[in-house]
Amino acid sequence: MDYQSILNTIEQKLDKRNCKGKVAAYIPELAKVPADKLGMHLYCINSGHYSFGDSNEKFSIQSISKVFTLALAIRFVGDKLWDRVDVEPSGDPFNSLTQLEYENGIPRNPFINAGALVVADVLVTHLENPKKELLDFVRQLCEDDTIDYDERIAKSEAASGYRNVALMNYMKSFENINNDVDEVLDFYYHQCSLAMSCKELAKAFMVFANAGKQLSTGKRILGKQKVKRMNALMQTCGFYDEAGEFSFKVGLPGKSGVGGGIVAVHPQQYSVAVWSPMLNEKGNSELGMDALEELTTLTGLSIF
Amino acid sequence: MDYQSILNTIEQKLDKRNCKGKVAAYIPELAKVPADKLGMHLYCINSGHYSFGDSNEKFSIQSISKVFTLALAIRFVGDKLWDRVDVEPSGDPFNSLTQLEYENGIPRNPFINAGALVVADVLVTHLENPKKELLDFVRQLCEDDTIDYDERIAKSEAASGYRNVALMNYMKSFENINNDVDEVLDFYYHQCSLAMSCKELAKAFMVFANAGKQLSTGKRILGKQKVKRMNALMQTCGFYDEAGEFSFKVGLPGKSGVGGGIVAVHPQQYSVAVWSPMLNEKGNSELGMDALEELTTLTGLSIF
Amino acid sequence: MDYQSILNTIEQKLDKRNCKGKVAAYIPELAKVPADKLGMHLYCINSGHYSFGDSNEKFSIQSISKVFTLALAIRFVGDKLWDRVDVEPSGDPFNSLTQLEYENGIPRNPFINAGALVVADVLVTHLENPKKELLDFVRQLCEDDTIDYDERIAKSEAASGYRNVALMNYMKSFENINNDVDEVLDFYYHQCSLAMSCKELAKAFMVFANAGKQLSTGKRILGKQKVKRMNALMQTCGFYDEAGEFSFKVGLPGKSGVGGGIVAVHPQQYSVAVWSPMLNEKGNSELGMDALEELTTLTGLSIF
Amino acid sequence: MDYQSILNTIEQKLDKRNCKGKVAAYIPELAKVPADKLGMHLYCINSGHYSFGDSNEKFSIQSISKVFTLALAIRFVGDKLWDRVDVEPSGDPFNSLTQLEYENGIPRNPFINAGALVVADVLVTHLENPKKELLDFVRQLCEDDTIDYDERIAKSEAASGYRNVALMNYMKSFENINNDVDEVLDFYYHQCSLAMSCKELAKAFMVFANAGKQLSTGKRILGKQKVKRMNALMQTCGFYDEAGEFSFKVGLPGKSGVGGGIVAVHPQQYSVAVWSPMLNEKGNSELGMDALEELTTLTGLSIF
Incomplete structure (x- = not known):
């Protein structure tokens, strides 16, 4: 079965009507997204692009952005980052404070909110213009200068972000935040408000499938060893307290966001992005998880 | 660099003298093992066997046995097992009771003690002679009928196993244990007392590198999909609360035991076992972790 | 208003029909007790006995017995007991294991199950015939040799006591249990199966209202300082994770049991026992709590 | 032994030199207080005032202020307050976030920081000029118009209060804070910066020993029932995670602050304040605890 047929099969199998997931409601702007959006884009290292549905429509990538900021932060501070953030799965929801309390303000990993905030703090320290430079980095990965922040989303998030303010101040009390909250x-x-389509996300993540080099230009973006480690982190920590489930069913490193997007990579094979805003109870796209499980089953390929 | 040269390089780099790990002391029989034992065996899917040091000496495989019992249990009850055990990393030490309390007696995964005890309970229900049938299974995987339990170890463990008795009774109070404690x-x-060498372990685990088939005979032992999922579980949960660290540094699915053994597999490439009884603070072999990190670095191969 | 009128008023106000509490179901023998039993007995230090309802009917005192065993244990080991049990309220349900894990096998206080089991272990160490000697002690306090264990209850409890077996073995793994589990x-x-009526319980607890002396004989049973401390413990820890609520509403030191009994004392004033088997969600007698709140309101007397 | 002799005996027994406690260092202004300050003031309901040492020197009352604000808040919202704050001991340190997470933003009691912040939020809602009106209330209790805030302390606390900002925002995310953070x-x-002497504190707390009436004027300040409940709360929750210990050793309702002050009351008998800035590991004045234990031992009086 060729890749496009596989994607078509997946599209047919996904049952939007009986999906029990719910669109994220915690910020008003996200709640406005139509529940029935669905798209998927597969970018193969040797054989091009395949897609279906709303794969060209931009959505809020939310926590998927944590992969981009982590990549940038590792560039600047390398392994020193791991003094301030651990690399272990959390076993707790993404915004848990309990763990921080038991572990003295050191977040479990860079993909829970607390960890991503420490990563953001590192970038604010090291970048002259953090927002611009992050955008430049993502645009470079996508070879597309139109990618941008969605200011309405960013504003909406700021207005209801009490829990993030709590996390920041709590970590600052442990001296694990250096800049102004x-x-x-x-x-x-x-960073969370970045608006990207499945196609753009798949293209951006190809660097993790291609051992750190941009596929089109062959230019090295990240060290091979660093890519290996980031993929390992996505594998064990990319899905909040459902990382085991995703690993178990899909068997690929990946990262999800509450906007309904999921990106995954199969090293040396492909990167893939899927979008459906209906989230399961753990905050991951329900149809997105199904689509990727179907993909690795139908291709017979997983890293395991 | 050929595989034997890589193993030689690893052997030279491992620094037994400066290793700060400690031999497991929680049962008297394990504490007797000489700290400076060190062996490694690599079994490649296409190109044979490589080894160094005490790779033919038997040791107590301890928690590595949880992979064998899980494979057997999945044969009998399939996905029903997951009603009684979850597939998420635990974020807690291997014998934590806290999590069981918050999650109503459902262990986080089959590789923490609580989960392995549920798996054992399943086998006691389904096997007529559980001890004999487990032994038969492991002997089949190794094509070696001399593999056996170490009764002294089993007895020693029983004599000091208060925490396991606690776990069992606690889960029984949640009705997640069906048989006599x-x-x-x-x-x-x-099962924990099984005595095996690195060579035997690498041979037994080849089934997980070879998509469920015995390499020598081509006989299917486990379904392909089941192997994929068991590898995923080893990846996210095989190293207690250091699973992230192992994944991050080594990038292979694997399983460790407090006897100092670690087995890992690279699907379609090789299985590998290493043994050094000096454990780090998390209960994993310190030199064993180093050896495997070195291996994936020197071969330039990891699943990521 | 004289005491008997106060008790009559309380009896009228208690609304058995609308009580939402439930008879304890965790052991079959307890579940057989009729839900509508209700009795109360007040024993005043200066002015005799008052009662209503089923105040002479024996019931299973359950956790109330922890006060008797603690008194006996303090006799033998004095303040050394506090090396093995703490004196802090638990903030957790009565059979929680989590706390033990974080606090290395030292129970929070002697009135949660774990703490009472340590106290029982102390008595097994120090008494030649623990069951007989405890019975002698309670009979002495009540001046009544008919008080006895209810073997059916004891047996029923043993048959379903997995959680207690878990607690015992867990604490034994921390070396905080010395005898055979x-x-x-x-x-x-x-001890939990002791069958006593409200009248008998009120009489037995008079020793805590009377600064350690038996009221009828003037004989010293417990040191004054020890009584002060035991009353303080009943105040802060006598009602599982509802100790604050009881203190807040009733304002007396007391102890409840899942048999539906509650005993409380007002030092230098009275001891009082109430029994109604319908338990609230926290495991305390709902009408019993109401009756005692009413009592301190109507008498205008509390320790605060 | 008369009261002044008892206080003299206490003063002699307190061993400042061997006290292992440490002056609070978490805000710079508190750290400046000389460690060897020591004073005590006893205010008897029937027989006047007794004191020793630095009993007339003002210090920062810190958490003791939570009793004043709670009294005011109960005036305004009565029992409705308990929808937003519970009345159970916490079993955790005073600034723990874990409990809030498990209990959906409802603090365990009004004397841990989270609970006091909810009480402060209530006062900000109900008072036109909260700072002025709180001051008026405390001045009234003390019959002393010179009592005032210490602006340096307030400023110092604000500058390092990341954990309080975290608590506030976290509770706001659960909608349990209504006003601007x-x-x-x-x-x-x-409120924490209020500067008062032992004498002033003892005088202010007489209202809790005297069933809600000002002793000098006979004027009712608080309802009798409310005083009973506030005393019960001080008994079970007044000393962070050392409330049991204080109750056990001292046997009086009381409240401590990290400034080194402790106030306690014996209903119908006396109020008493002691000050020594050297804190034990739980954050309570070490010599202060000793002094009060000595007091109830020497007077032979406790509520138990």
Whole structure:
């Protein structure tokens, strides 16, 4: 079965009507997204692009942006980052404070909110203009200068972000945040507001499938060893307290966002992005999880 | 660099003298093992066997046995097993009771003690002679009928196993254990006492590198999909609360035991076992972790 | 208003029909008790006995027995007891294991199950015939040799006591239990099975209202300082995770049991016992709590 | 032994030199207080005032202020307050976030920081000029118009109060804070900064020993039932996670602050304040605890 047929099969199998997932309601702007949006884009290292549905429509990538900021932060501070953030799965929901309390303000990993806020703090320290430079980085990965923040989303998030303010101040009390709380949060809300389509996300994540090099240009963006480690992190920590489930069913490193997007990579094979805003109870796209499980089943390929 | 040269390089780099790990002391029989034992065996899917050091000496495989019992249990009850055990990383040490309390007696995954005890309970229900049938299964995987339990280890473990008795009774209070506590524990202590060498372990685990088929005979032992899922579980949960660290540094699915053994597989490439009894603070072999990190670095191969 | 009028008023106000509490179901023998039993007995230090309802009917005192065993244990080991049990309220349900995990096998206080099991272990160490000697002690307090264990209850409890077996073994793994698990549990199940009426309980607890002396004989049973401390413990820890609520509403030191009994004392004033088997969600007698709140309101007397 | 002799005996027994406690260092202004300050003031309901040492020197009352604000808040919202704050001991340190997470933003009691912040939020809602009106209330209780906030302390606390900002925002995310975070915190830091001497504190707390009436004027300040409940709360929750210990050793309702002050009351007998800035590991004045234990031992009086 060729890739496009596989994607078509997946599209047919996904049952939007009986999906029990719910569109994220915690910020008003996200709640406006139509529940029945659905798209998927597969970018193969040797054989091009395949897609279906709303694969060209931009959505809020939310936590998927944590992969981009982590990549940038590792560039600047390398393994020193791991003094301030751990690399273990959390076993708790994405915004849990309990763990921080038991572990003295060191977040479990860079993909829970607390960890991503520490990463954002690192970038605010090291970048002259963090928002611009992050945008440049993502645009470079996508070879597309139109990618941008969605200011309405960023504003909406800031207005209801009490829990993030709590996390920041709590970590600051453990001296694990160095910059001004508001400045870091402004950067963080912007990174989460990045608007990208499945096609753009798949293209951006190809660097993780291609051992750190941009596929089109062959240019090295990230060290091979760093890519290996980031993929490992996505594998064990990319899906909040459902990372095991995703690994178990899909068997690929990946990252989800509450906008309903999921990106995954199969090293040396492909990167893939899927979007459906209806989230399961753990905050991951329900149809997105199904689509990727179907993909690895139908291709007979997973990293395991 | 050929595989034997890589193993030689690893052997030279491992620094036994400066290793800060400690031999497991929680049962007297394990504490007797000489700290400076060190062996490694690599079994490649296409190109044979490589080894160094004490790779032919048998040791107590302890928690590595949980992979064998899980494979057997999945044969009998399939996906029904997941009603009684979850597939998420635990974020807690291997014998934590806290999580069981918050999650009503459902262990986080089959590789923490609580989960392995539920798996043992399943086997006691479904096997006529559990100890004999587990032994038959492992002997089949190794094509070696001399593999056996170490009764002294099993007895020693039973004599100090208060925490396991606690776990069993606690889960029984949640009705997640069906058989007599003592009978299940007797089976469990025997599985942990299995004595195997690195060479034998690498051979037994080849089934997970070879998509469920025995390499020598081509005989299917486990379904392909089941192997994929078991590898995913080893990836996210195989190293207690250091699973992230192992994944991050080594990038292979694997399983460790407090006897100092670690087995890992690279699907379609190789299985590998390493043994050094000096454990780090998390209960995993310190030099074993180093050896495997070195291996994936030197071969330039990891699943990521 | 004289005391008997106050008790009559309380009896009228208690609304058995609309009580939402439920008879304890966790052991079959307890579940058989008629839900509508209700009795109360007040024993005043200066002015005799008052009662209503089923105040002379025996019921299973369950956790109320923890006060008797604590008094006996303090006699033998004095303040050394507090190396093995703390004196802080638990904030968790009565059979929580989480706290033990974080606090290395030291129970929060002697009135949660774990703490009472340590106390039982102390008595098994120090008494030649623990069951007989506890009975002698309670009979002495009541001046009544007919008081006895209810063997059916003890047996029923033993048959379903997985959680207590778990607690015992868990604490034994921390070396906080010295005797054989089964022997201690046999003693513990017997202490819980003590069958006493409200009248008998009020009489037995008079020693805590009367600064350690038996009221009828003037004989010193417990040191004044020890009584002060035991009353303080009943105040802060006598009602599982509802100790604050009881203190807040009733304002007396007391102890409840899942048999539906509650005993409380007002030092230098009275001891009082009430019984109604319908338990609220926290495991305390709903009408019993109401009756005692009414009592301190109507008498205008509380320790605060 | 008369009261002044008892106080003299206490003063002699307290061993400042061997006290292992440490002056609170978490805000710079508190750290400046000389460690060897020590004073005590006893105010008897029938027989006047007794004191020793630095009993007339003002210090920062810190958490003791939570009793004043609670009294005021209960005036305004009565029992409705308990929908937003519970009355159970916490079993956790005073600034724990874990409990809030498990209990959906409802603080365990009004004397942990989270609970006091909710109380402050209530006052900001109901008082036109909260800072002025709180001051008026305390001045009334003391019959002393010179009592005032210490602006340096308030400012110092605000500058390092990341954990309080975290608590506030976290509770706001659960909709348990209604006003502007900064406004409530400004009020809270001021209440904690109240500067009072032992003599003034003992006088202010006489209202809790005297069933709600001012002793000098006979004027009712608080309802009798409300005083009973507030005393019960001080008994079970007044000393962070050392409430049981204080109850056990001292046997009086009381409240401590990290400034080194402790106030306690014996209903119908006396109120008493002691000050020594050297805190034990739980954050309570070490010598203060000793002094009060000595007091109830020497007087032979406790509520138990």
